[in-house]
Amino acid sequence: MFDGNSDIAQVAFDTTLEGIIIADSDAKIVMTNKAIEKIFGYKAAELLGKDLHMFVPKTLRALHLEHYKMYAKDPNYLSFDNAREIIGMHKDGRQLPLELKLSQFSYKNKDYAQAIITDITKRKAKETENTIAKTILEKKVKDYTAELEKVVKQLRQTNQDLEIEIKKKIVAKQKARKALIAERELGQLKTKFLSLASHEFRTPLSGILTSAILIGKYIPEEKENVTKHLKVIKSMVNHLSNILDDFLSLDRIESGQIHYKFSKFGFNKLMEKIMKETSSLMKKGQHINYIPCTICPKLYQDKRIVHIILSNIIFNAIKYSPEDSPIDIAVKTGETIVITVTDKGIGIPKNEQKDIFSRFYRASNATHLQGTGIGLNIVKANVEGLGGTIVFKSTLNEGTTFTVRLPKNVDI
Numbered sequence: 001m002f003d004g005n006s007d008i009a010q011v012a013f014d015t016t017l018e019g020i021i022i023a024d025s026d027a028k029i030v031m032t033n034k035a036i037e038k039i040f041g042y043k044a045a046e047l048l049g050k051d052l053h054m055f056v057p058k059t060l061r062a063l064h065l066e067h068y069k070m071y072a073k074d075p076n077y078l079s080f081d082n083a084r085e086i087i088g089m090h091k092d093g094r095q096l097p098l099e100l101k102l103s104q105f106s107y108k109n110k111d112y113a114q115a116i117i118t119d120i121t122k123r124k125a126k127e128t129e130n131t132i133a134k135t136i137l138e139k140k141v142k143d144y145t146a147e148l149e150k151v152v153k154q155l156r157q158t159n160q161d162l163e164i165e166i167k168k169k170i171v172a173k174q175k176a177r178k179a180l181i182a183e184r185e186l187g188q189l190k191t192k193f194l195s196l197a198s199h200e201f202r203t204p205l206s207g208i209l210t211s212a213i214l215i216g217k218y219i220p221e222e223k224e225n226v227t228k229h230l231k232v233i234k235s236m237v238n239h240l241s242n243i244l245d246d247f248l249s250l251d252r253i254e255s256g257q258i259h260y261k262f263s264k265f266g267f268n269k270l271m272e273k274i275m276k277e278t279s280s281l282m283k284k285g286q287h288i289n290y291i292p293c294t295i296c297p298k299l300y301q302d303k304r305i306v307h308i309i310l311s312n313i314i315f316n317a318i319k320y321s322p323e324d325s326p327i328d329i330a331v332k333t334g335e336t337i338v339i340t341v342t343d344k345g346i347g348i349p350k351n352e353q354k355d356i357f358s359r360f361y362r363a364s365n366a367t368h369l370q371g372t373g374i375g376l377n378i379v380k381a382n383v384e385g386l387g388g389t390i391v392f393k394s395t396l397n398e399g400t401t402f403t404v405r406l407p408k409n410v411d412i
């Protein structure tokens with residue numbers, strides 16, 4: 001047995017916090033300190049002279065034996081400066097995680113091994129806890145990363161879809177713009193052509209009219225048939241001239257060349273003239289209900305343009321309503337002068353009402369009647385040019401009311 005010769009050395013040995021075991025070269029325990037009792041649950045007396053293997057779990061004993069044999073042959077074999085982690089066995093059979101530092105020494109010609117042992121159960125538990133937490137965290141990070149990648153992929157896809165959609169829209173917009181430009185150019189071309197043609201037609205037409213008037217003067221009055229036909233020629237030529245005027249004013253409106261000429265005139269007088277002109281166009285049994293306004297003031301407006309506006313609307317009312325039907329014209333004055341023309345005619349289909357003021361537009365129920373589709377376009381441009389408004393209400397097969405509102409004194 002190892003005989004320590006110093007009390008201090010014994011106290012220090014016993015109070016060292018690490019467990020200390022000293023064994024001889026046959027692996028017999030020769031000395032242990034108090035900490036060993038605490039770690040392994042044995043009393044010192046139970047350990048003395050026992051085989052070191054009692055601290056080794058059964059499954060590891062063969063390996064331990066191998067090591068110890070090597071150690072017996074070469075004492076340096078198991079010496080190491082750095083601590084190693086090993087598994088030990090408690091008296092009650094529990095396995096203990098331990099940290100071991102091993103050294104050897106000789107005393108009185110005998111070799112001894114000294115093992116310094118620390119119970120690292122708590123540290124290991126903490127490490128396991130940390131490892132579990134780390135694993136959970138890693139899994140979470142992995143899951144979040146996967147989720148994030150999925151979202152990024154979706155976003156990238158959505159982005160690509162959006163880019164495709166935007167490209168499509170840009171192409172569609174460009175196409176629409178090109179179509180619009182082409183349409184506008186075509187419209188301008190049409191207008192230019194009409195205006196050119198109208199200029200050319202005007203001279204021969206006025207020649208026809210003059211000749212018809214002259215023929216009328218030379219033919220004796222009893223030639224009733226001739227007079228009747230001359231009347232037809234005159235009215236047709238006038239009608240054609242009106243159409244040509246419309247064509248010409250289209251060009252003027254488009255190029256912004258309308259110059260209004262304002263003057264003072266009596267509204268009732270103008271209406272009388274219009275009624276006279278339109279009466280020759282009325283169908284059998286059609287009649288206009290118009291009571292001239294009694295306190296109609298004088299207007300300061302462009303008389304010729306107001307004439308064109310009202311005769312166009314009244315002529316449409318006659319054209320688009322049947323024989324024996326009434327046309328009501330009402331006039332109201334206040335700040336402005338408001339003229340309404342109501343017929344009981346074919347009406348305008350609801351879905352086409354938005355287009356009715358567009359140039360050359362004719363409603364689908366009107367194509368069997370003569371027309372050019374430019375009258376209302378000119379009317380609207382002129383009404384607005386004079387500072388007024390034009391609106392209408394229409395029911396298919398029941399009738400239409402156009403309302404024109406004009407300032408009485410233009411201040412343009």
Ligand code: ADP
Nearest residue numbers: 316317320347362363366371372373374375376
């Ligand atoms: P046009 O009469 O020469 O066709 P307008 O520009 O005067 O041309 O009128 C455009 C279209 O509006 C007409 O073709 C017709 O379809 C519709 N319209 C105008 N006035 C009336 C009305 N009083 N009743 C029914 N439809 C009308």
